Amino acid sequence: MNTQINSIQIPHTSRTIGSEKALISAEEVSGSLNVVLQFGFPAQFLADELREQIAQATGKTVNLEIRHHIVAHKVQAGISTIQGVKNIVAIASGKGGVGKSTTTANLATAMAKMGARVGVLDADLYGPSQPTMLGVKNIQPTQQDNRLIPVVNADGIQVMSIGFLIDADQAVVWRGPMVSQALQQLLFQSQWDNVDYLFIDLPPGTGDIQLTLSQKIPVTGSVVVTTPQDIALIDARKAVDMFNKVNIPIMGVLENMSVHICTNCGQHEAIFGTDGGKELAAKLGVPLLGQLPLSLPVREAMDAGTASDLHAQHEAVAAIYQQAAFAVALAIADKGRDFSSRFPKIVVE
Numbered sequence: 001m002n003t004q005i006n007s008i009q010i011p012h013t014s015r016t017i018g019s020e021k022a023l024i025s026a027e028e029v030s031g032s033l034n035v036v037l038q039f040g041f042p043a044q045f046l047a048d049e050l051r052e053q054i055a056q057a058t059g060k061t062v063n064l065e066i067r068h069h070i071v072a073h074k075v076q077a078g079i080s081t082i083q084g085v086k087n088i089v090a091i092a093s094g095k096g097g098v099g100k101s102t103t104t105a106n107l108a109t110a111m112a113k114m115g116a117r118v119g120v121l122d123a124d125l126y127g128p129s130q131p132t133m134l135g136v137k138n139i140q141p142t143q144q145d146n147r148l149i150p151v152v153n154a155d156g157i158q159v160m161s162i163g164f165l166i167d168a169d170q171a172v173v174w175r176g177p178m179v180s181q182a183l184q185q186l187l188f189q190s191q192w193d194n195v196d197y198l199f200i201d202l203p204p205g206t207g208d209i210q211l212t213l214s215q216k217i218p219v220t221g222s223v224v225v226t227t228p229q230d231i232a233l234i235d236a237r238k239a240v241d242m243f244n245k246v247n248i249p250i251m252g253v254l255e256n257m258s259v260h261i262c263t264n265c266g267q268h269e270a271i272f273g274t275d276g277g278k279e280l281a282a283k284l285g286v287p288l289l290g291q292l293p294l295s296l297p298v299r300e301a302m303d304a305g306t307a308s309d310l311h312a313q314h315e316a317v318a319a320i321y322q323q324a325a326f327a328v329a330l331a332i333a334d335k336g337r338d339f340s341s342r343f344p345k346i347v348v349e
């Protein structure tokens with residue numbers, strides 16, 4: 001029985017239940033089979049497909065319980081992980097306005113809907129938009145014992161934003177070191193509650209601020225967002241170079257605004273060119289996480305703060321983000337574990 005279950009392929013992957021060592025138990029009770037599986041990534045959303053496959057392979061009625069055990073994975077050498085946060089994913093773009101914040105909000109929403117505990121840190125000082133996109137713009141974080149408690153949205157996403165603390169007009173005159181300090185404060189002094197994946201929406205560009213941040217924040221992996229336009233791709237490459245410089249693995253490239261689909265006639269128009277992100281990913285040898293079309297419901301949902309409803313009502317959009325988030329979770333699960341928080345820091349005086 002176990003051999004049959006272990007050889008089942010996990011949907012949307014080339015892995016099997018056996019290769020993931022996911023089978024905890026399979027017991028026959030009163031004619032049906034009680035199966036418990038545990039994964040190192042969120043897999044609750046695969047429950048129906050897996051139950052069906054196990055039923056087919058064993059010829060039994062199956063009761064399936066799916067658990068996940070997500071652990072902290074390796075970050076850059078010499079940086080310790082943060083209390084309450086297991087894995088940080090930095091979302092970056094070389095060029096502004098390509099949809100980095102939209103991607104962050106939707107990857108986080110997809111990951112939360114897949115059953116993970118998710119946080120978002122809005123580090124986009126020059127245009128903090130996560131509170132708006134995630135529907136919490138009118139809520140302020142509270143304070144407890146000198147720590148900020150992140151605001152929690154409809155999907156349970158813990159949100160912290162530089163926009164909660166300063167107004168955007170003031171921010172534009174901030175210099176690099178001030179930005180870096182404010183962000184570290186937000187990250188290290190917030191009371192994150194057992195977050196599996198914390199997405200950081202970095203400011204656009206690849207200057208000193210981004211470089212400093214990627215050297216000081218413990219990042220498990222990064223995602224680079226680009227439109228297919230040549231000019232965006234050149235800058236996206238710079239973002240990739242930046243992450244390589246500080247040894248942060250790139251989990252993939254997400255191509256945004258890939259095509260425009262006419263709402264009247266359904267015709268596809270490649271306004272920003274075709275497949276640029278796909279080609280960039282291939283050239284760099286990193287996965288293409290997805291290609292999201294220009295989409296009116298996406299724009300409307302981001303403005304209205306209804307990312308959660310967007311995923312419930314627009315299956316095609318939700319599927320693109322779910323696949324991308326799943327690919328990120330799998331890539332993280334494949335990395336070595338981080339044990340930095342288990343050992344006390346040794347300080348030589």
Ligand SMILES: Nc1ncnc2c1ncn2[C@@H]1O[C@H](COP(=O)(O)OP(=O)(O)OP(=O)(O)O)[C@@H](O)[C@H]1O
Pocket residue numbers: 093095096097098099100101102103124127129203204256257292293294295296298299300302303
């Ligand atoms: N695929 C899409 N379809 C429709 N509108 C989109 C799409 N992606 C992003 N947008 C819209 O484009 C605008 C810019 O997107 P967003 O703020 O995510 O970009 P950004 O790269 O984070 O920008 P910034 O440089 O300001 O940080 C937003 O109004 C957003 O709703």
